[in-house]
Amino acid sequence: MGLTVTEKIIAGHLVEGEMTPGSEIAVRIDQTLTQDATGTMAYLEFEAIGIPRVRTDLSVSYVDHNLLQSDFRNADDHRFLRTVAARFGVLFSRPGNGICHQVHLERFSEPGKTLLGSDSHTPTAGGASMLAIGAGGLDVAMAMAGQPFYLRMPRVVGVNLVGRLQPWVSARDVILELLHRLTIKGGVGKVIEYFGPGVMTLTVPDRAVIANLGTELGATSSVFPSDEMTRAFLKAQGREGLWRPLEADADACYDEVIEMDLARLEPMIACPSSPDNVVPVREVAGRAVSQVIIGSCANSSYRDLALASLVLKDRAIHKDVSFEVNPGSLQVLENLEINGLLLPLIHAGTRMHQSGCLGCIGMGQAPATGTISLRTFTRNFPGRSGTKDDQVYLCSPETAVASVVAGAITDPRDLGEMPDIHLPERFVVNDGGIIVPPKDGSRVEVLRGPNIKPLPVFDPLPDTLSCRVILKVGDNITTDHIMPAGSKILPLRSNIPAISEYVFSSIDPSFAMRAREVGSCMVVGGENYGQGSSREHAALAPRYLGVRVKLVKSFARIHRANLINFGIVPLTFKDPDDYAYIAQDGHVEIPGLRAALLDGMDEVELRVDGRLIVARLELSRRDREILTTGGLLNWTRARIQGV
Numbered sequence: 001m002g003l004t005v006t007e008k009i010i011a012g013h014l015v016e017g018e019m020t021p022g023s024e025i026a027v028r029i030d031q032t033l034t035q036d037a038t039g040t041m042a043y044l045e046f047e048a049i050g051i052p053r054v055r056t057d058l059s060v061s062y063v064d065h066n067l068l069q070s071d072f073r074n075a076d077d078h079r080f081l082r083t084v085a086a087r088f089g090v091l092f093s094r095p096g097n098g099i100c101h102q103v104h105l106e107r108f109s110e111p112g113k114t115l116l117g118s119d120s121h122t123p124t125a126g127g128a129s130m131l132a133i134g135a136g137g138l139d140v141a142m143a144m145a146g147q148p149f150y151l152r153m154p155r156v157v158g159v160n161l162v163g164r165l166q167p168w169v170s171a172r173d174v175i176l177e178l179l180h181r182l183t184i185k186g187g188v189g190k191v192i193e194y195f196g197p198g199v200m201t202l203t204v205p206d207r208a209v210i211a212n213l214g215t216e217l218g219a220t221s222s223v224f225p226s227d228e229m230t231r232a233f234l235k236a237q238g239r240e241g242l243w244r245p246l247e248a249d250a251d252a253c254y255d256e257v258i259e260m261d262l263a264r265l266e267p268m269i270a271c272p273s274s275p276d277n278v279v280p281v282r283e284v285a286g287r288a289v290s291q292v293i294i295g296s297c298a299n300s301s302y303r304d305l306a307l308a309s310l311v312l313k314d315r316a317i318h319k320d321v322s323f324e325v326n327p328g329s330l331q332v333l334e335n336l337e338i339n340g341l342l343l344p345l346i347h348a349g350t351r352m353h354q355s356g357c358l359g360c361i362g363m364g365q366a367p368a369t370g371t372i373s374l375r376t377f378t379r380n381f382p383g384r385s386g387t388k389d390d391q392v393y394l395c396s397p398e399t400a401v402a403s404v405v406a407g408a409i410t411d412p413r414d415l416g417e418m419p420d421i422h423l424p425e426r427f428v429v430n431d432g433g434i435i436v437p438p439k440d441g442s443r444v445e446v447l448r449g450p451n452i453k454p455l456p457v458f459d460p461l462p463d464t465l466s467c468r469v470i471l472k473v474g475d476n477i478t479t480d481h482i483m484p485a486g487s488k489i490l491p492l493r494s495n496i497p498a499i500s501e502y503v504f505s506s507i508d509p510s511f512a513m514r515a516r517e518v519g520s521c522m523v524v525g526g527e528n529y530g531q532g533s534s535r536e537h538a539a540l541a542p543r544y545l546g547v548r549v550k551l552v553k554s555f556a557r558i559h560r561a562n563l564i565n566f567g568i569v570p571l572t573f574k575d576p577d578d579y580a581y582i583a584q585d586g587h588v589e590i591p592g593l594r595a596a597l598l599d600g601m602d603e604v605e606l607r608v609d610g611r612l613i614v615a616r617l618e619l620s621r622r623d624r625e626i627l628t629t630g631g632l633l634n635w636t637r638a639r640i641q642g643v
Contacts, residue, residue, distance in 0.1 A: 002249025
């Protein structure tokens with residue numbers, strides 16, 4: 001039986017395990033990326049491992065999240081990242097050079113390679129036929145130290161694309177349609193792989209949009225074949241020598257196949273407040289908008305901004321709309337200017353921002369109270385924009401710019417004939433925003449500001465765990481709920497004691513205070529607990545406050561891995577109905593938990609206010625050892641020291 005593209009890449013990088021869906025495997029990582037919101041902690045963790053230099057083929061540190069410098073903290077973190085990169089042999093992408101996923105796609109993507117990134121949208125590089133996976137910062141630190149990445153072998157879902165997109169329908173509508181069909185849980189435990197004749201009609205930037213937003217399906221990654229479109233993209237970037245053909249074998253067998261006719265798609269939009277609350281644009285057309293933003297790692301490429309420029313060349317921005325653009329990279333901005341596409345945007349009254357994530361992670365660009373904000377961003381979780389009770393819709397650049405002109409949500413097909421968009425055969429490349437480390441960084445001084453605090457040290461798991469249910473929550477709790485982002489909190493990412501004060505603050509402002517008073521505690525949740533960002537602070541900060549167990553109906557992949565990395569035991573209900581019998585502030589005792597983990601038991605009994613509840617321990621042998629030692633850093637140090 002033949003192999004899929006995903007299976008070929010995994011087979012070529014397999015270090016441990018067998019490629020049986022659901023079983024634990026370990027794969028060699030070729031490249032890593034970090035961004036500044038997660039990267040500072042990742043490099044503190046790398047330092048703690050004690051390796052003098054990174055051992056990957058390529059590692060890049062990007063600054064694209066914490067760009068607002070309202071005080072010293074973000075600037076200090078940027079300086080730390082620049083010097084620690086020089087010390088350990090990591091490329092450093094300066095602030096303003098661009099969003100990590102856009103820049104990495106442009107300058108470093110390579111078909112057939114593996115990429116691990118401390119950002120959940122790392123699968124963007126799957127548009128260039130990489131197996132790119134988002135993970136917590138500690139997993140990325142381990143990869144930089146030369147350790148393999150451990151995960152459950154995913155099922156491979158094939159999406160058979162046929163036909164060609166109609167005018168005003170774009171790649172964004174492809175993935176919105178898939179979110180509509182599968183929901184935010186539909187990709188859990190899976191890699192989404194695209195094949196079929198329709199693939200050749202999509203450019204690499206198109207494919208990157210689809211791969212990027214596959215993250216919102218909960219997918220491990222998304223992958224496209226490497227073909228002549230891939231070759232043309234690499235050639236335009238001056239990197240054609242890295243191209244290699246890579247496609248599924250003719251007799252490859254997918255675990256599931258989804259059929260999609262591109263010609264039958266129409267403009268789609270995700271309504272508040274979830275990426276899968278998707279309807280056709282025509283169903284919500286006419287709703288007044290006050291803010292429209294084109295940007296984020298999903299839709300900020302040259303193609304997306306060129307479209308907006310061409311539409312606005314002979315049209316005006318509606319008087320009631322603030323139209324804002326966040327270019328994905330310095331390369332995008334420079335090539336727009338060179339090709340005469342920047343001035344029409346500026347002349348029309350567009351608010352041009354620096355290249356970065358900005359409003360996508362609540363770093364500015366908050367909308368006005370009670371108004372609709374239309375965005376080409378990745379997520380519209382409640383309050384993520386920075387405005388309470390926000391009304392954020394997610395859409396394609398086509399729908400965004402049509403709505404800019406009309407002042408209301410508008411089907412872009414109402415604009416008439418669509419302008420022709422031509423990608424440059426050769427992009428003007430300027431790598432001046434990327435600093436190459438010295439060959440020997442041993443004498444580089446790593447500069448630390450006063451906000452950068454040492455990593456907490458965690459104790460091993462006790463034999464019997466006695467704890468309080470500190471919080472009970474429902475389904476689809478995101479990492480934004482657990483550890484909020486935004487301009488107030490993000491600068492604290494390198495200071496665990498300070499950022500811990502905000503754990504669950506949007507749900508229960510007293511959480512941190514109560515957790516400190518209780519000591520050992522647990523959180524109870526529903527389905528898909530921990531969806532969203534890869535931010536390991538959503539595990540690290542609760543662990544600092546004393547959370548030792550999370551008992552839920554189901555976990556999102558990255559958050560579950562982060563919990564294990566920091567010694568929080570992830571339990572799932574054997575009987576989901578038992579969720580109803582656990583009350584907040586209830587007392588829980590788990591006798592013999594440590595022994596149950598080390599003995600390989602699949603279940604453990606919890607005594608909850610006198611009632612017995614059975615929970616599942618769906619963990620590998622490695623997971624169990626990590627949990628009993630108190631976390632991945634403790635486990636790694638013990639192995640290095642031979643303890």
